[in-house]
Amino acid sequence: MRWVLRGLKKGILTTKYPKKRPSYDEVPEIGIPMPKVADIESARKYCPTNAISDTIDVSKCIFCGKCEEYGFKRSRNVEFAEVRKSLPFSRSIHIFVVDVGSCNACNMELEMLNNPFYDFHRLGFFFTPTPRHADVLLVIGYPTDRMIDALLEAYDAMPEPKIVVAAGTCALSGGIFEEGKGGLERYVEVDVKIPGCPPPPIALLHGLLKARGGLSK
Ligand code: SF4
Ligand code: SF4
Numbered sequence: 001m002r003w004v005l006r007g008l009k010k011g012i013l014t015t016k017y018p019k020k021r022p023s024y025d026e027v028p029e030i031g032i033p034m035p036k037v038a039d040i041e042s043a044r045k046y047c048p049t050n051a052i053s054d055t056i057d058v059s060k061c062i063f064c065g066k067c068e069e070y071g072f073k074r075s076r077n078v079e080f081a082e083v084r085k086s087l088p089f090s091r092s093i094h095i096f097v098v099d100v101g102s103c104n105a106c107n108m109e110l111e112m113l114n115n116p117f118y119d120f121h122r123l124g125f126f127f128t129p130t131p132r133h134a135d136v137l138l139v140i141g142y143p144t145d146r147m148i149d150a151l152l153e154a155y156d157a158m159p160e161p162k163i164v165v166a167a168g169t170c171a172l173s174g175g176i177f178e179e180g181k182g183g184l185e186r187y188v189e190v191d192v193k194i195p196g197c198p199p200p201p202i203a204l205l206h207g208l209l210k211a212r213g214g215l216s217k
Contacts, residue, residue, distance in 0.1 A: 043070035059172035062197040081207035096134035102141030142170035
């Protein structure tokens with residue numbers, strides 16, 4: 001009874017995104033607050049992932065904030081996802097997740113897509129336990145040697161058309177674990193890149209919507 005009353009009092013909690021994008025102040029975790037370049041030379045040598053060149057490479061940045069001590073400022077400009085190829089259909093997208101070596105933070109953000117606030121089922125997204133039913137191969141974590149065969153087997157088992165989404169700095173570039181060697185693209189072509197360490201749920205949702213071709217920006 002208490003929960004019914006609480007529900008009535010609070011109303012609908014599910015985010016309206018993508019119909020209404022919440023502002024950064026309303027929902028602080030929606031975006032990836034990028035450090036903004038102010039003094040490159042003094043900050044570059046302290047970056048643990050060599051993400052700083054003329055600008056900040058979002059696929060390498062782990063958002064540690066170290067550069068802020070050296071003249072960088074956080075910006076509210078949000079870089080959600082980069083898309084090379086999207087799916088040719090728009091409903092009931094099934095996602096097979098492969099963790100190739102994460103620290104578990106990316107997994108926790110992914111799990112949040114299932115909760116009543118983000119509720120990604122309302123947008124037609126579902127996790128599937130088998131690659132045979134999957135449209136999207138969503139990969140998180142640093143590609144460790146022991147997981148590569150399993151990853152490629154899962155990819156081969158998926159029916160066409162299929163796309164690969166890499167989420168998180170580890171999958172995009174190797175991140176903090178093996179700077180310079182690269183991420184998932186050493187093994188499979190990546191169609192959608194979602195930065196963040198870890199990417200927040202709205203960034204994941206945004207990337208998936210772009211993968212489905214449902215967002216113009
Ligand atoms: S936030 Fe950290 S990883 Fe990102 S550019 Fe700054 S120092 Fe490098
Ligand atoms: S991208 Fe960051 S949060 Fe995700 S697995 Fe790598 S270190 Fe962990």
